[in-house]
Amino acid sequence: MQLSLYVPGKTWVHRLDPITKLLAVLVAVVLTFVLPGFFSQAGILLVSLAMLGSAGVLRRAAPVLAGVFILPLTFFVVQGLVYPGNVHPAVALGPVVFYREGLLLGLSLTLRLYNILSAALILVLVTRPSDLVEALVRRGAPPRLGYVMIAVLQIIPIMVASTQTILDAQRSRGMETEGSLWVRIRAFLPLMGPLVTNSLISTEERALALEVRGFAGGGKRTFLKDEQIPPYAMAMRILVLAALVLGIGGRWLWGWR
Amino acid sequence: MALIEVQDLRYRYPDQQGLALDGISFSVEPGEFVGIIGPNRAGKSTLCQALVGLVPHFYKGAIGGRVVADGLDVHKHPVAEVARRVGLVFQNPFTQISGAKFTVYEEVAFGLENAGVPREEMIPRIEEALRLLGLEELKDRSPFALSGGQMQRLAIASVLAMRPKVLVLDEPTSQLDPEGTGEVFAAMAALCRQGMAVVVAEHKVERLAPLAGKILVLHAGRRVAFDSPRRVFAREDLPALGVAVPPVTEAARRLGWRFEDGTYPVTTEEAEELARKNLVAAGGGGGGRG
Numbered sequence: 001m002q003l004s005l006y007v008p009g010k011t012w013v014h015r016l017d018p019i020t021k022l023l024a025v026l027v028a029v030v031l032t033f034v035l036p037g038f039f040s041q042a043g044i045l046l047v048s049l050a051m052l053g054s055a056g057v058l059r060r061a062a063p064v065l066a067g068v069f070i071l072p073l074t075f076f077v078v079q080g081l082v083y084p085g086n087v088h089p090a091v092a093l094g095p096v097v098f099y100r101e102g103l104l105l106g107l108s109l110t111l112r113l114y115n116i117l118s119a120a121l122i123l124v125l126v127t128r129p130s131d132l133v134e135a136l137v138r139r140g141a142p143p144r145l146g147y148v149m150i151a152v153l154q155i156i157p158i159m160v161a162s163t164q165t166i167l168d169a170q171r172s173r174g175m176e177t178e179g180s181l182w183v184r185i186r187a188f189l190p191l192m193g194p195l196v197t198n199s200l201i202s203t204e205e206r207a208l209a210l211e212v213r214g215f216a217g218g219g220k221r222t223f224l225k226d227e228q229i230p231p232y233a234m235a236m237r238i239l240v241l242a243a244l245v246l247g248i249g250g251r252w253l254w255g256w257r
Numbered sequence: 258m259a260l261i262e263v264q265d266l267r268y269r270y271p272d273q274q275g276l277a278l279d280g281i282s283f284s285v286e287p288g289e290f291v292g293i294i295g296p297n298r299a300g301k302s303t304l305c306q307a308l309v310g311l312v313p314h315f316y317k318g319a320i321g322g323r324v325v326a327d328g329l330d331v332h333k334h335p336v337a338e339v340a341r342r343v344g345l346v347f348q349n350p351f352t353q354i355s356g357a358k359f360t361v362y363e364e365v366a367f368g369l370e371n372a373g374v375p376r377e378e379m380i381p382r383i384e385e386a387l388r389l390l391g392l393e394e395l396k397d398r399s400p401f402a403l404s405g406g407q408m409q410r411l412a413i414a415s416v417l418a419m420r421p422k423v424l425v426l427d428e429p430t431s432q433l434d435p436e437g438t439g440e441v442f443a444a445m446a447a448l449c450r451q452g453m454a455v456v457v458a459e460h461k462v463e464r465l466a467p468l469a470g471k472i473l474v475l476h477a478g479r480r481v482a483f484d485s486p487r488r489v490f491a492r493e494d495l496p497a498l499g500v501a502v503p504p505v506t507e508a509a510r511r512l513g514w515r516f517e518d519g520t521y522p523v524t525t526e527e528a529e530e531l532a533r534k535n536l537v538a539a540g541g542g543g544g545g546r547g
Contacts, residue, residue, distance in 0.1 A: 202351070209353040213367055215367075216337055222379070223370055
């Protein structure tokens with residue numbers, strides 16, 4: 001079982017270091033709130049989609065992007081009908097009238113949503129979670145926090161497997177665990193006892209094992225892997241920060257609307 | 258000088274009445290193989306954990322006496338520091354995997370990263386540890402995809418890469434099948450041959466007897482004996498204490514096959530040697546009869 005959605009690859013987006021990607025994603029999210037107008041929003045979206053495309057994960061991103069369409073749908077319906085600024089009727093379906101202002105607001109909200117989502121997908125689909133965490137720990141994030149973030153990805157599948165073992169053991173002794181909703185609910189309680197006890201015991205054992213491998217030692221840490229920062233990462237960072245400055249300046253200094 | 262020096266060690270777990278360890282003294286010399294045996298709840302695990310300082314630092318509780326590991330007073334130094342001198346391997350191979358690493362190779366690096374070992378030094382250490390435990394071919398596998406025996410060898414390799422002076426193993430084969438048990442015992446024997454001091458708590462006395470230079474017998478937190486396997490297993494009081502004796506020793510006892518010093522053979526090789534000698538002494542040997 002795989003919890004992370006990371007798609008391995010060797011494209012330039014994959015090779016970009018996690019910090020640069022994190023920076024790019026944050027800037028994209030900030031800009032989508034800073035920049036006015038549909039064209040700039042659509043522009044950011046295009047850049048994000050282009051990055052997903054050149055990383056070869058557009059196919060994996062598509063179901064996620066399509067899956068949330070229900071949200072924009074509600075934006076259009078609710079804003080189109082009841083946005084306080086509604087003046088000009090646009091579409092009338094019998095007695096139901098959608099207004100232009102509300103629909104436009106719905107469009108802008110939709111673009112924002114997809115901007116945030118596709119930017120986040122660059123991080124989720126194209127960045128190995130452990131690389132991101134390691135990059136953060138290198139820069140002073142607490143190692144304990146980093147450990148929790150990584151270990152959860154590995155330990156949850158193991159808990160799922162041990163749940164299955166407990167269920168099988170209970171089933172083999174005649175307990176009903178499948179069938180109607182009520183039967184499943186009743187099977188849930190006896191499962192929790194062993195599962196929680198097991199987890200508590202393993203947690204203590206793992207804490208001991210981490211202790212003897214010096215995890216709690218507060219000294220300077222080193223890393224097995226050398227951090228790989230491709231030469232174009234710096235250019236990318238500068239570009240991204242320039243876009244941020246330009247966006248903020250444009251909005252508040254030069255009054256883009 | 259002894260690598261590990263335990264003097265009159267007494268320990269009581271928090272919120273418990275009795276002493277888990279009651280006046281234990283023994284020492285481990287460089288390159289020595291020491292087995293710790295005793296019934297369940299005799300204090301074997303507690304003693305193993307006391308050698309790296311998990312007792313008392315992790316569990317708290319009341320401690321008395323002294324544990325000195327490679328010149329370091331264990332009670333006065335944090336576990337992370339002692340752990341560089343004394344490596345500890347636990348029973349359950351599964352919970353010793355850190356969960357923070359995705360390959361066997363990276364898993365071995367985990368302790369080194371925590372200890373701040375420079376990268377250039379890390380790589381030869383990891384490769385050496387993997388080679389000693391025969392894990393080179395598995396180095397790119399996920400640690401969780403290994404068999405029990407392989408996982409336990411990985412746990413040993415991970416501790417070994419820290420280059421401790423002593424390796425302490427707390428019932429390392431109790432959750433393994435015979436094949437995994439064989440792998441782990443072979444690994445311990447190989448490490449000891451290369452000069453590593455090994456201390457292992459173990460129920461499988463017949464596997465321990467051929468390897469151990471000395472055996473420490475614990476019962477109810479007290480030291481019953483600390484001597485060579487032959488002398489320990491010659492004691493008459495072991496069955497009453499619930500301490501297992503190698504089957505070959507038990508058989509020899511029933512047959513009355515003794516060495517001159519009154520001890521019984523503890524390995525099949527010794528038994529064979531003694532049996533041949535007895536046959537020769539009986540005149541001509543049984544070989545001529547067929």
